[in-house]
Amino acid sequence: MSDKKTDTSAEASGGHTAGAFDIRNIIGALLAIYGVLLLAAGLFMDTEEAKTGGVNANLWTGLALAVAGAVFLVWARLKPIIVPADVERVEDDPTRPAPRRRPGGH
């Protein structure tokens, strides 16, 4: 995305970046949200150190998750997945009912 040239050449061949569909963005977002929430809980709420044995567990886990989430988001930004335009369709998993594409369906 930062490089306009790759972007347009990818578009010329019919491809584009996966964007929000990139699973790293989804993982990164969830981990970052969880991280920030835990961080806040560790800073402003009862840390219940009798349970954890004297460690502010929420704070440290929150910090780790926030960092991990950021790593995923940055990774997705730096090396975006280019989706080619002409991939064959994924056959849907027959063991999981999904909204099905039916030829000529109503």
Added chain:
Amino acid sequence: MNALAHLALPAAEPLIDANWLDYTFVAIYFAFVLGIGVMARRSVSDSIDFFLSGRSLPAWVTGLAFISANLGAVEIMGMSANGAEIGLPTVHYFWVGAIPAMLFLGVVMMPFYYGSKVRSVPEFMFRRFGKGAHLVNAISFAFAQLLIAGVNLYLLGSIVHALLGWPLWVALIVAAAIVLSYITLGGLSAAIYNEVLQFFVIVASLLPLTLIGLHRVGGYGGLKDKITAFAESQPAGSKVAPAAQQLESWPGQALSGFDSPFWSVVGIVFGLGFVLSFGYWTTNFVEVQRAMASKSISAARKTPIIGAFPKMFVPFLVIFPGMVSAVLVKEIIDLKGGGSPPGGASGEGVKYNDALLLLMRDILPNGLLGLAIAGLLAAFMAGMAANISAFNTVFSYDLWQRYIRKDHSDDYYLRIGRLATVAATLIAIFTATLASSFSNIMDYLQTLFGFFNAPLFATFILGMFWKRMTATAGWVGLASGTLSAVLVAFLSEDAFGSLSQGVIPLSGQGASFVAASTAFVVDIVLSVVVSLATQPKPASELKGLVYSETPREDLVDPEEASLPWYQRTLPLAGIALVMVLVLNFAF
């Protein structure tokens, strides 16, 4: 009187004291799952972005989805229950019972699946052996899915019970309703996205749990000391295994229940490591399909092999909390000492299955507690959804369409499928009450796998490598294998719960290893005998179904040789094998 008491809501104090912050974590997770479902749904109607993105998923994603599809109720609750009860020998379920089979799947079986375009086990059975074996396999598969769905539902219900204090049967119905709505969201790509997401949430919640737990008992050294002290404090003749057996993985008598160390090793290596685990991993298409979604044979082969690396370290996240729980949580200490503490997640007394939930209650602060609850709910929901959906497919297409009502419209079978989903969910409520009668859910599951997977694996592997095997041998082997495993479980001390007769002096997971091995041997022997007496199929019909009749070039990826060594299948599998050997020696 009991029935009246059940009607009063809420019936008990909640086991876990969750607050608004914890529920926020759960709500955020559901929002993400819902969002992925909506994205998948939208892309069905107006664009195929979602599916295209799914097709270009990198290998680490399909690898994680591969083990995440399996990182459900069994792994989390079953393995921690096992860790609490018998300690370290539980690692065999991973290092003997999973990794070798995953590597075998990647190196030997995957090219065959990919090349032969076989997409499900019943489909292979039909093409290789015809109707008889197909019918036996489809019925036993559908049955197994209903029973395993019950296990997932029971564990899901026990969390709802632990959170809200509702009686178990109400919790089961509520959990079933939640799963039913979850199933209607998303297809394979959505499933892969959810599974990878779930993997990270589970690791994010179990890692702090393990670390805090170890911190509370004074590190791994402190844990060993406490387990030793506990085992020594038990009177002679108690059921608690000696400390040495709980803290060393081999020879694993605490796991197999065999008195002789030699037979214990044989039982674990052959029963668990070969029959049960190869049977599970090589014929489990819920997982194999994760690999099939990748773009080349090479990528498909590497999927289970890449999955093997994180899988090696999962036992530390599930078994250690169980072991810590057995020396830190007062109810589990009481249970292990021979007591029967009241309460527990089912409300009918504490069981080993509760080890993880109780540890969470005791050592996680609000916040982390919510994260852990979200992870567990996610895992059990996805597990049960997979069982129900697998049942639904086999019921509507393999049984209903092929044997009962042929040649109806697509809409008709979709309607049957929807009805089957609802019916299966209702039946799972009953199989869940069956599952709840087992103190250690792992005993029950291994027994089921012995009934269904062991004979299937025997027939599958023989039919794949021996072209002489006939159609009659296919169904005779399957049916007799399953029946012989049921017979062994029935005659053992407790593999069948209260139905077992105790004629054979075997109990616990050792009994299920023996049942599985018996099924395997009976299946192979009968298949060979029947094959020699009946007429084989002509070789021309076996292309792509039998190894020797499938052209070599269908099995290799021409581009594999051009990749650097660390991206090739065999070197990766070699590294995984060496690592798992080192782990076996270290513990």
